[in-house]
Amino acid sequence: MALVMGIDSSTQSCKVVIVDTASDEIVRSGRASHPDGSSVDPEAWWTALQSAIADAGGIDDVEAWAIGGQQHGMVALDDEGRVIRDALLWNDTRSAGSALDLIEEFGAAEFARRTGVVPVASFTVTKLRWLRDNEPENASRVAAVALPHDWLTWRLRGFGPENPALDELVTDRSDASGTGYWSPDSGDYDREILSAALGGDALLPRVLGPLESVADARGRRVGPGAGDNAGAALGVGAHTGDVVVSIGTSGTVFAVSAERTIDPSGTVAGFADADGGFLPIVVTLNAARVLDAIARLLGVDHGELSDLALQAEPGAGGLTLLPYFEGERTPNLPDATASLSGMTLASTTRENLARAAVEGMLSGLSAGVEALRGLNVPLERALLIGGGAQSEAVRRIAPEILGLPVEVPTPGEYVALGAARQAARVLGA
Numbered sequence: 001m002a003l004v005m006g007i008d009s010s011t012q013s014c015k016v017v018i019v020d021t022a023s024d025e026i027v028r029s030g031r032a033s034h035p036d037g038s039s040v041d042p043e044a045w046w047t048a049l050q051s052a053i054a055d056a057g058g059i060d061d062v063e064a065w066a067i068g069g070q071q072h073g074m075v076a077l078d079d080e081g082r083v084i085r086d087a088l089l090w091n092d093t094r095s096a097g098s099a100l101d102l103i104e105e106f107g108a109a110e111f112a113r114r115t116g117v118v119p120v121a122s123f124t125v126t127k128l129r130w131l132r133d134n135e136p137e138n139a140s141r142v143a144a145v146a147l148p149h150d151w152l153t154w155r156l157r158g159f160g161p162e163n164p165a166l167d168e169l170v171t172d173r174s175d176a177s178g179t180g181y182w183s184p185d186s187g188d189y190d191r192e193i194l195s196a197a198l199g200g201d202a203l204l205p206r207v208l209g210p211l212e213s214v215a216d217a218r219g220r221r222v223g224p225g226a227g228d229n230a231g232a233a234l235g236v237g238a239h240t241g242d243v244v245v246s247i248g249t250s251g252t253v254f255a256v257s258a259e260r261t262i263d264p265s266g267t268v269a270g271f272a273d274a275d276g277g278f279l280p281i282v283v284t285l286n287a288a289r290v291l292d293a294i295a296r297l298l299g300v301d302h303g304e305l306s307d308l309a310l311q312a313e314p315g316a317g318g319l320t321l322l323p324y325f326e327g328e329r330t331p332n333l334p335d336a337t338a339s340l341s342g343m344t345l346a347s348t349t350r351e352n353l354a355r356a357a358v359e360g361m362l363s364g365l366s367a368g369v370e371a372l373r374g375l376n377v378p379l380e381r382a383l384l385i386g387g388g389a390q391s392e393a394v395r396r397i398a399p400e401i402l403g404l405p406v407e408v409p410t411p412g413e414y415v416a417l418g419a420a421r422q423a424a425r426v427l428g429a
């Protein structure tokens with residue numbers, strides 16, 4: 001029997017699972033919270049990772065590990081391996097103007113062709129341009145740029161300001177594909193785009209193939225890791241025809257595909273997966289936290305919110321929630337706010353508001369399903385995962401709004417599980 005560890009360092013928390021490779025069963029697990037906000041000191045993730053590992057009973061008996069994590073966050077390092085400023089996360093919209101500048105310089109179609117994405121504020125490339133234009137002194141100190149999972153992998157392998165070997169930074173295809181300066185065709189970085197964004201070159205993590213590995217300070221195998229969505233695809237075992245709908249802080253709709261997709265409109269991002277293929281994906285900024293916000297407003301917990309929503313009729317009596325609480329990424333409306341419409345004396349009930357929250361959140365995801373269908377991605381069934389999939393109302397209303405049969409795998413930490421599966425693979429177990 002060999003034990004492996006998978007980690008999901010997500011927006012709201014860090015989750016650790018320790019899996020027995022003989023049975024594929026989780027034998028121990030742990031978690032710790034991350035701070036709120038879209039600009040976060042990466043040290044908080046490192047502290048949370050260590051707490052989550054302690055909560056899981058430690059890793060002395062683990063033979064291999066891998067980290068999945070929230071994508072796109074900009075971790076800028078100086079030449080002594082120190083973090084230069086708080087990381088700007090995927091849901092930080094301050095670089096929306098920088099995204100427009102990059103589109104003007106390169107063209108949306110050219111960007112999509114070269115990198116698989118059209119810049120929006122979420123992608124790392126726009127955060128680097130924002131740094132260049134707004135904090136030139138910080139930009140001039142950047143020696144290396146990493147993503148959250150790259151940086152945590154480096155730290156857990158024993159590197160950091162005390163041992164600042166920047167050339168030991170590694171990443172994987174899936175997370176590299178969310179930077180906006182990586183080419184899905186060549187598998188190399190697009191240095192011209194990187195330099196145009198940052199105003200100079202920087203060291204970037206070496207991109208490992210799906211079965212490549214490195215070692216930690218104790219000689220254990222360390223997998224390349226993954227962006228959280230690609231990690232979830234591994235964890236849930238997604239096949240052609242499946243569309244995974246993940247309701248976490250972000251709402252994501254994605255499929256695994258042997259072919260890369262190119263969408264010059266930017267609606268579908270042409271990411272890579274963690275298995276040597278591709279992962280066409282649509283991402284919204286407003287998902288589980290829409291339900292959190294309305295539950296808070298109504299003074300109920302998630303179970304009660306779900307009960308209320310299921311007591312209302314489909315269509316919520318005409319009440320509609322457009323849930324752009326955090327601006328929106330798809331459609332690209334970084335400055336939008338949420339709005340409630342269709343309020344009459346009859347429609348304005350607690351039940352209808354709860355239902356409107358579920359329907360509004362799912363409608364954003366349903367637009368994602370349509371966008372994938374528009375690129376001829378085969379879609380036969382939806383697999384619903386993420387914290388929001390624990391809501392019975394979400395599970396029961398989803399088939400009608402998504403227009404697909406919906407299966408709900410047993411609630412679980414699929415990103416961490418996907419990372420554990422990758423660790424087992426690199427161990428050859």
Ligand SMILES: Nc1ncnc2c1ncn2[C@@H]1O[C@H](COP(=O)(O)OP(=O)(O)O)[C@@H](O)[C@H]1O
Binds near residue numbers: 011013289291292
């Ligand atoms: N029963 C539930 N119904 C609806 N939402 C829930 C439920 N349980 C947890 N959540 C929400 O799910 C979110 C966490 O999901 P998760 O997939 O772990 O997010 P992330 O990966 O972005 O950190 C939180 O916003 C939490 O409030």
Ligand SMILES: O=C(CO)[C@@H](O)[C@H](O)COP(=O)(O)O
Binds near residue numbers: 090
């Ligand atoms: O921006 C994206 C994908 O493009 C998000 O999916 C982030 O990767 C954050 O994921 P969660 O923390 O919401 O799971």
